Amino acid sequence: MLGLVIRRILATIPVMLVVALVVFLLLHLSPGDPAAIIAGENATSEDIERIRATLGLDRPLVLQFVLWIADLLRGDLGVSVYNHVPVTTLIAQRVEPTLSLAVCTMILAVSLAVPLGIVAAWKVGSWIDHAIMGLAVISFSCPVFLIGYALVFQFSRTWKWLPVQGFTPMSQGVGPYFAHLALPALALGLVYMALLARMTRSTMLEVLAEDYIRTARAKGLGAGAVLLRHALKNAAVPIVTTIGLGVALLIGGVVVTESVFAIPGIGRLTIEAVTQRDYPVIQGVILIASMVYVLINLAIDLTYSLLDPRIRY
Amino acid sequence: MSIAGKWLGRIAGIALAVGAVGATAQAADKTLRAVVHADLKILDTTWTTTYITNRYGYLVYDTLFAINSKFEPKPQMVDTYSLSDDKLTYTFTLRKGMKFHDGQPVRAADCIASLKRWMVRDVMGQGLAKVLQDFEVVDDLSFRMRLKEPYGLVLETLGKPTTPAYIMPERIASLPINQQTTDSIGSGPFIMKRDEWRPGNKAVFVRNPDYIPRAEPADYLSGGKIAKLDRVEWLYIPDNNTTLSALMAGEIDYFEAPPLDFIKPMMEDKDLRVLNIDKLGVQFVLRPNSLNPPFNNIKAREALLYLVNQEEVMQAVVGNPDLYLKFCGAFFMCGSGNETAVGSEPLRKPDYARAKALLAEGGYKGEKLVVLLPTDRPQYAAATMVLASALRKAGAAVDLQSGDWSTISVRRARKDPLDKGGYNIFITSQGGPDPSNPVANTWFNAGCERANPGWLCDPELEALVTAWTKENDTAKRRAMIETIQARAYVAVPYVPYGQFFQPIAFRANVTGVLVSGMPVYWNIDKQ
Numbered sequence: 011m012l013g014l015v016i017r018r019i020l021a022t023i024p025v026m027l028v029v030a031l032v033v034f035l036l037l038h039l040s041p042g043d044p045a046a047i048i049a050g051e052n053a054t055s056e057d058i059e060r061i062r063a064t065l066g067l068d069r070p071l072v073l074q075f076v077l078w079i080a081d082l083l084r085g086d087l088g089v090s091v092y093n094h095v096p097v098t099t100l101i102a103q104r105v106e107p108t109l110s111l112a113v114c115t116m117i118l119a120v121s122l123a124v125p126l127g128i129v130a131a132w133k134v135g136s137w138i139d140h141a142i143m144g145l146a147v148i149s150f151s152c153p154v155f156l157i158g159y160a161l162v163f164q165f166s167r168t169w170k171w172l173p174v175q176g177f178t179p180m181s182q183g184v185g186p187y188f189a190h191l192a193l194p195a196l197a198l199g200l201v202y203m204a205l206l207a208r209m210t211r212s213t214m215l216e217v218l219a220e221d222y223i224r225t226a227r228a229k230g231l232g233a234g235a236v237l238l239r240h241a242l243k244n245a246a247v248p249i250v251t252t253i254g255l256g257v258a259l260l261i262g263g264v265v266v267t268e269s270v271f272a273i274p275g276i277g278r279l280t281i282e283a284v285t286q287r288d289y290p291v292i293q294g295v296i297l298i299a300s301m302v303y304v305l306i307n308l309a310i311d312l313t314y315s316l317l318d319p320r321i322r323y
Numbered sequence: 324m325s326i327a328g329k330w331l332g333r334i335a336g337i338a339l340a341v342g343a344v345g346a347t348a349q350a351a352d353k354t355l356r357a358v359v360h361a362d363l364k365i366l367d368t369t370w371t372t373t374y375i376t377n378r379y380g381y382l383v384y385d386t387l388f389a390i391n392s393k394f395e396p397k398p399q400m401v402d403t404y405s406l407s408d409d410k411l412t413y414t415f416t417l418r419k420g421m422k423f424h425d426g427q428p429v430r431a432a433d434c435i436a437s438l439k440r441w442m443v444r445d446v447m448g449q450g451l452a453k454v455l456q457d458f459e460v461v462d463d464l465s466f467r468m469r470l471k472e473p474y475g476l477v478l479e480t481l482g483k484p485t486t487p488a489y490i491m492p493e494r495i496a497s498l499p500i501n502q503q504t505t506d507s508i509g510s511g512p513f514i515m516k517r518d519e520w521r522p523g524n525k526a527v528f529v530r531n532p533d534y535i536p537r538a539e540p541a542d543y544l545s546g547g548k549i550a551k552l553d554r555v556e557w558l559y560i561p562d563n564n565t566t567l568s569a570l571m572a573g574e575i576d577y578f579e580a581p582p583l584d585f586i587k588p589m590m591e592d593k594d595l596r597v598l599n600i601d602k603l604g605v606q607f608v609l610r611p612n613s614l615n616p617p618f619n620n621i622k623a624r625e626a627l628l629y630l631v632n633q634e635e636v637m638q639a640v641v642g643n644p645d646l647y648l649k650f651c652g653a654f655f656m657c658g659s660g661n662e663t664a665v666g667s668e669p670l671r672k673p674d675y676a677r678a679k680a681l682l683a684e685g686g687y688k689g690e691k692l693v694v695l696l697p698t699d700r701p702q703y704a705a706a707t708m709v710l711a712s713a714l715r716k717a718g719a720a721v722d723l724q725s726g727d728w729s730t731i732s733v734r735r736a737r738k739d740p741l742d743k744g745g746y747n748i749f750i751t752s753q754g755g756p757d758p759s760n761p762v763a764n765t766w767f768n769a770g771c772e773r774a775n776p777g778w779l780c781d782p783e784l785e786a787l788v789t790a791w792t793k794e795n796d797t798a799k800r801r802a803m804i805e806t807i808q809a810r811a812y813v814a815v816p817y818v819p820y821g822q823f824f825q826p827i828a829f830r831a832n833v834t835g836v837l838v839s840g841m842p843v844y845w846n847i848d849k850q
Binding site for chain 1: 362727752
């Protein structure tokens with residue numbers, strides 16, 4: 011197990027290098043650069059050229075890449091070309107909102123989806139199954155921003171129960187923290203809930219058709235024991251895989267949700283950096299996101315062996 | 324309500340009650356939560372022409388002069404000033420007791436250093452620099468400005484409203500011009516809380532307890548800047564629907580640039596107020612590239628005048644007829660002191676046959692005209708589509724080349740020919756009082772390479788503007804404006820493409836919002 015962890019962590023180094031090269035080239039070879047935006051709408055060409063030179067964007071591409079990689083190897087992700095704030099500081103400021111939203115969303119989605127999927131599989135073909143799967147289809151089909159606006163309209167504008175937008179750190183109170191997270195987590199969570207519920211149902215249906223389930227029932231075990239102790243445990247591996255893939259999807263969903271609910275998270279930081287061509291910020295965020303992906307995949311692989319003793323590394 | 328609904332309501336009620344403790348504390352200290360039009364990213368006011376940095380400047384810095392509602396420059400930090408009989412030496416004396424946010428007094432040396440830094444970059448500052456002999460410190464509160472020749476725009480330059488000469492400490496203003504300052508120490512009515520600045524999300528300003536406002540009442544950008552709020556929070560919310568919901572729910576107090584299609588529902592909401600704080604509004608600009616054919620020919624540029632139906636453009640851009648002028652032929656904005664209709668006859672009604680003939684006269688033979696289309700700027704995109712349609716009606720072949728704003732911004736600054744990424748036309752806009760002045764109106768500059776992208780080269784127009792700057796007599800200057808505009812309708816630096824107004828919105832309990840041409844935060848109170 012330890013060998014696997016070390017091997018996988020070492021394997022991230024070439025992955026990171028490839029990611030760094032691809033991101034750098036994609037950014038610098040695509041049209042547009044930050045100098046024109048910094049100069050402003052009424053700037054002259056000379057203003058733009060002067061800023062480009064100050065930022066070092068007039069240097070040869072190879073030199074720019076070498077300088078960036080050299081900084082990277084020293085653990086320096088650089089500073090934003092706009093406000094000169096270190097990229098690590100900008101990312102650190104955004105971690106709590108994004109992490110909070112992602113964790114709340116996953117908890118909400120998993121805690122709703124797995125029981126619903128189990129019930130749908132248990133009552134397969136009944137109106138309960140149809141209702142749950144109908145809800146899942148609707149949730150999966152609706153864009154997150156549409157769900158978000160609908161929730162804001164009902165819960166914030168009409169009933170005035172929850173705030174429309176923003177984020178309050180946990181340090182400023184648990185109540186405001188959850189009040190601000192409730193709607194975004196629900197908007198984003200419904201999509202993953204739908205995905206997971208469908209996956210749980212189909213996996214459970216497969217497992218429930220197995221001989222050992224029939225044996226368990228024949229031995230007189232109750233429905234609860236059959237479903238939770240025998241069926242769910244054996245259906246867990248694909249479900250955990252889906253949860254892991256869901257985290258990847260979540261990163262995309264977070265971008266939209268953070269915009270709709272004005273949450274100052276990593277998603278918004280990325281979008282703003284891309285539209286403003288803030289190269290160091292984009293490069294830094296993508297590198298860290300890639301690293302997180304690799305670590306999540308590693309965590310999922312390790313979880314397999316905990317759930318299924320037959321899997322050994 | 325169902326049982327589940329009741330429980331949800333109880334849970335939300337508890338959450339809000341917990342949050343209410345903080346909210347009450349905030350309300351007591353008069354915090355204005357304002358959603359601004361862009362994220363504050365750059366703190367160096369001489370580094371960028373972006374409006375958001377300019378508005379930040381008005382919070383934390385002060386200016387020597389500022390314009391009033393008649394667009395006249397009035398002393399702001401300056402207490403008294405005099406001009407020598409030969410009109411070559413100005414002596415300025417500062418108001419007593421002014422301090423920077425770090426507690427240091429504002430001195431004449433700070434003003435000189437700030438002016439020198441600003442004059443390198445700003446278009447009006449550059450104009451003044453050309454006639455400047457030198458500065459001289461008289462004492463801590465006084466300094467002299469000596470000119471090589473009389474210049475009629477000294478006070479207008481020092482009181483320039485957009486990207487003005489903000490006064491900062493000498494130690495900051497003296498930094499190399501190519502070094503972007505990240506300091507925010509000014510002497511203005513508000514102090515920036517750097518520890519609470521979250522780029523991309525929030526910037527916080529608190530009242531400057533040491534600020535001494537002028538005794539006169541606030542008038543446009545001049546007069547007493549009394550900070551009645553304890554705290555101004557600038558929030559950046561990119562989604563306009565969310566901002567509208569937050570304003571209606573009372574989570575924010577002030578919406579700086581609501582989309583124009585939100586204006587009607589906001590006016591119908593009894594808890595909200597909508598106010599046009601900019602009497603001049605925004606001017607849309609159709610800018611031909613004078614380096615590339617056919618618009619390197621004066622006749623082809625003239626043809627553009629016959630393609631315009633401003634009302635049609637404004638319908639596409641704005642929609643609500645209450646928010647735009649049906650026609651404005653003034654290069655220097657309708658409603659300004661320099662408004663004139665001289666020469667604008669071709670602009671009144673489209674004449675596609677005439678446009679076609681002029682294009683041919685200008686050497687156009689049916690080749691593709693590259694028109695830049697910024698897809699993520701809906702107003703520019705709408706105006707560009709109207710332009711493309713008009714060009715086609717005049718028999719032109721249009722090549723709409725689209726990109727996001729960042730790409731288009733870089734593209735339009737390229738002087739290349741068409742086959743190497745160059746272009747023919749783009750749409751832009753300018754707002755605030757600056758376009759009303761032939762020097763500050765940067766798209767009017769006909770100084771060839773020095774001009775804004777489009778690079779019009781017209782020595783005759785340049786000479787007329789230069790003569791205008793040297794005239795000290797206001798009445799004569801007004802008469803010269805007509806000559807300048809008449810020449811502009813021949814040389815066509817750009818085509819005035821419509822003028823509209825961008826109101827702001829705020830909660831009904833917010834009072835004292837000034838009609839100041841741009842959002843400022845002094846005089847505002849929250850009940």
